[in-house]
Amino acid sequence: MPFLRASSVQGSPDAGDRSLTPLKRAAFAVATITVAHFATMQVTGGESSAPEQLRSITPASTRLSVRPSGDAPYHQESWISPPGHTRTVHCSTLSTLANGEILAVWYGGEREGSRDVAVYTSRWSDPTKTWSPPARVVDQASAERELGRPIKKIGNAVVFPDQYGTLWMVYVSVMVGGWSGCTLNVKSSMDQGLTWGESERLNLNPFLNLSTLVRSKPIYATDGRIGLPVYHEMALKYPQMLWFTPAADGTMRNYQLRSLPTQNDLIQPVLVPLGQDRVLMVLRDGGPDRVLHTAYSGDNGWTWSEPGQSNLPNPDAAVDALRLRDGRVLLVYNDAEHGRETLRLAISNDDGHSWNPGPVLEHEALKEFSYPSLLEDATGKIHVTYTWKRQRIKHVEFNLAWLNQATPVQALALR
Amino acid sequence: MSDVIASLFHPVALGACTWLILLWTHARISRKTPPLAVKLTTGLVTGLILLLPVQGASVGCWAQGFHPNPSLPGVGLIVAALVHRLFGLVLLRPADLRALLIYGAIAGSVLYLHTFWSSTADLYYLGWLDTAAIWTIAVLSLSFLAAGNRMGVILLFALLAFTFSALESDNAWDYLIDPITWMVCTSLLTFRLLRTGWVARSSIRTFFSPARVETSSRFRPVSPSLPPP
Numbered sequence: 001m002p003f004l005r006a007s008s009v010q011g012s013p014d015a016g017d018r019s020l021t022p023l024k025r026a027a028f029a030v031a032t033i034t035v036a037h038f039a040t041m042q043v044t045g046g047e048s049s050a051p052e053q054l055r056s057i058t059p060a061s062t063r064l065s066v067r068p069s070g071d072a073p074y075h076q077e078s079w080i081s082p083p084g085h086t087r088t089v090h091c092s093t094l095s096t097l098a099n100g101e102i103l104a105v106w107y108g109g110e111r112e113g114s115r116d117v118a119v120y121t122s123r124w125s126d127p128t129k130t131w132s133p134p135a136r137v138v139d140q141a142s143a144e145r146e147l148g149r150p151i152k153k154i155g156n157a158v159v160f161p162d163q164y165g166t167l168w169m170v171y172v173s174v175m176v177g178g179w180s181g182c183t184l185n186v187k188s189s190m191d192q193g194l195t196w197g198e199s200e201r202l203n204l205n206p207f208l209n210l211s212t213l214v215r216s217k218p219i220y221a222t223d224g225r226i227g228l229p230v231y232h233e234m235a236l237k238y239p240q241m242l243w244f245t246p247a248a249d250g251t252m253r254n255y256q257l258r259s260l261p262t263q264n265d266l267i268q269p270v271l272v273p274l275g276q277d278r279v280l281m282v283l284r285d286g287g288p289d290r291v292l293h294t295a296y297s298g299d300n301g302w303t304w305s306e307p308g309q310s311n312l313p314n315p316d317a318a319v320d321a322l323r324l325r326d327g328r329v330l331l332v333y334n335d336a337e338h339g340r341e342t343l344r345l346a347i348s349n350d351d352g353h354s355w356n357p358g359p360v361l362e363h364e365a366l367k368e369f370s371y372p373s374l375l376e377d378a379t380g381k382i383h384v385t386y387t388w389k390r391q392r393i394k395h396v397e398f399n400l401a402w403l404n405q406a407t408p409v410q411a412l413a414l415r
Numbered sequence: 416m417s418d419v420i421a422s423l424f425h426p427v428a429l430g431a432c433t434w435l436i437l438l439w440t441h442a443r444i445s446r447k448t449p450p451l452a453v454k455l456t457t458g459l460v461t462g463l464i465l466l467l468p469v470q471g472a473s474v475g476c477w478a479q480g481f482h483p484n485p486s487l488p489g490v491g492l493i494v495a496a497l498v499h500r501l502f503g504l505v506l507l508r509p510a511d512l513r514a515l516l517i518y519g520a521i522a523g524s525v526l527y528l529h530t531f532w533s534s535t536a537d538l539y540y541l542g543w544l545d546t547a548a549i550w551t552i553a554v555l556s557l558s559f560l561a562a563g564n565r566m567g568v569i570l571l572f573a574l575l576a577f578t579f580s581a582l583e584s585d586n587a588w589d590y591l592i593d594p595i596t597w598m599v600c601t602s603l604l605t606f607r608l609l610r611t612g613w614v615a616r617s618s619i620r621t622f623f624s625p626a627r628v629e630t631s632s633r634f635r636p637v638s639p640s641l642p643p644p
Contacts (some may be wrong), residue, residue, distance in 0.1 A: 019564070020568075025561065025567075028560050028567060028571055029557055029560050032556045032571045033557075035574050035575055036550060038578060040545075040546050040550070042578060043545035048544050148476065148479075149476055149479060149480030150471070176481075201483075201583065203584035205539075206526050206586070206588055207527055207594050209483055209484070209583075236531070238530075254543075256540060256586075257539070257543075258537060259530070261535040
């Protein structure tokens with residue numbers, strides 16, 4: 001490498017300034033090797049292999065103590081956010097808690113992206129069939145204080161438990177610009193979401209740590225790792241997997257981000273473990289195709305196939321999916337190429353290769369029903385929450401009998 | 416210890432950068448070497464600027480929010496230039512500086528632009544594979560040291576910083592390159608290449624045109640050294 005040597009600059013004004021003497025070179029080389037050796041001994045080691053197996057995090061206290069939902073069709077609707085609580089609400093997600101309750105999280109404020117937006121939680125008590133009053137978890141001011149840096153706005157949040165019973169919240173914040181300038185932050189709760197620890201910023205992107213967003217629930221590996229689907233939106237749009245190991249004290253260890261090989265404009269990945277190391281990923285289409293995409297992993301979410309088009313439309317809107325106890329995959333989506341006026345269920349009997357449209361949950365012209373979240377509770381009942389006309393978060397609860405009863409023909413008639 | 420280093424690293428790097436900008440600005444305006452009083456005053460002003468509140472947060476806080484992970488080559492460049500302006504010491508010789516610029520331009524282009532031409536490569540992920548990352552930095556450092564280049568010392572400091580988690584990031588790439596350093600290196604390198612090319616073309620023209628020999632003296636050979644204090 002002649003350009004690196006001092007001899008290459010002979011004739012320049014500093015040519016007399018000699019290069020490192022052999023003794024100095026040797027000393028620095030020894031120092032380098034010593035530091036590298038010391039550092040190697042210090043590292044706790046980022047995992048660089050695929051998880052051997054996935055598992056589900058089911059609350060131990062509810063696993064055996066509850067009876068499964070009956071065969072009679074069951075369907076009930078309720079509201080999570082009270083009327084007029086905030087002017088607009090959006091992006092709800094659900095999580096089960098160790099005591100069998102369900103926690104919903106969403107954000108609300110004057111409008112999406114305004115400075116007064118806060119992330120709220122509410123818990124569902126199945127015996128009383130009621131949602132608790134919204135609890136404010138984090139807002140722009142508290143995020144700014146906790147993260148020690150200016151924050152313009154906050155947005156999408158997801159909650160999920162780990163194997164220690166710690167509840168995690170990952171939410172996005174923006175310093176300047178729009179949602180593509182997001183960074184991810186994490187909070188943890190040791191008391192099932194009653195109180196939360198300080199926010200911590202995750203460094204996930206090489207370019208000023210910009211543009212990593214979150215929307216969906218994670219998958220769990222038996223080695224303790226959690227795989228959270230996230231996505232990138234700046235310049236190129238593509239899905240990513242955030243792998244991290246939670247510690248028993250509610251801190252995050254060894255997180256790393258893996259970008260997925262995919263074409264542009266596919267975001268908001270949703271993961272569905274299919275068993276036998278296979279995982280289905282469903283992707284929102286922000287491109288011109290306006291078709292829901294699916295990809296598959298054969299090694300528990302570590303590597304992924306190229307996404308392919310499904311037989312369902314997608315109007316550049318979020319979806320959610322889960323695997324039912326009978327092995328079918330349930331999807332909730334906006335059934336149109338444009339607009340979020342129709343929110344509908346779909347069922348797949350072949351692990352997401354093809355979808356059969358099911359009952360319509362909402363339909364009204366020029367209104368928005370979007371950003372659904374799905375959860376199956378310990379009794380086998382299915383819960384869906386979604387943004388209702390941007391005014392409220394709605395909750396729909398049903399069982400498999402109701403789902404099976406609602407025929408696609410009836411549903412199609414509603415379109 | 417890591418926490419102390421991490422809390423000090425960013426303010427020191429930012430302070431050095433701001434101080435350097437103030438000294439450079441003074442040099443551009445006054446066109447002479449700043450006396451000791453000016454050096455001290457600009458140092459004081461640097462502290463005040465970083466503490467200046469803007470929309471509820473200090474300038475330093477804003478800067479750390481925007482640019483949380485200043486890489487060691489970038490900080491090395493700033494510190495070398497600042498030391499040169501303050502004390503007249505040359506920490507980076509022309510060959511070191513040239514190596515740093517080429518390294519910054521290549522490393523940044525590969526890391527930040529690779530997703531545009533390859534949808535399968537995931538280079539940033541490799542920075543989280545700690546053992547591999549540590550020895551990659553070590554080998555890079557040893558390569559530069561073998562050539563007698565002080566870029567190897569900068570990379571040794573990068574390795575030390577990575578060991579003590581001096582940055583917010585746990586990714587080794589962030590210790591080796593950052594977007595600002597990449598842009599500065601690429602711009603300076605491009606500027607130098609263009610100027611060199613311009614001088615070379617002018618030399619050829621003047622060689623064939625005796626009438627322009629006198630005027631060509633203004634095209635002095637480019638000195639790759641840092642500007643004089």
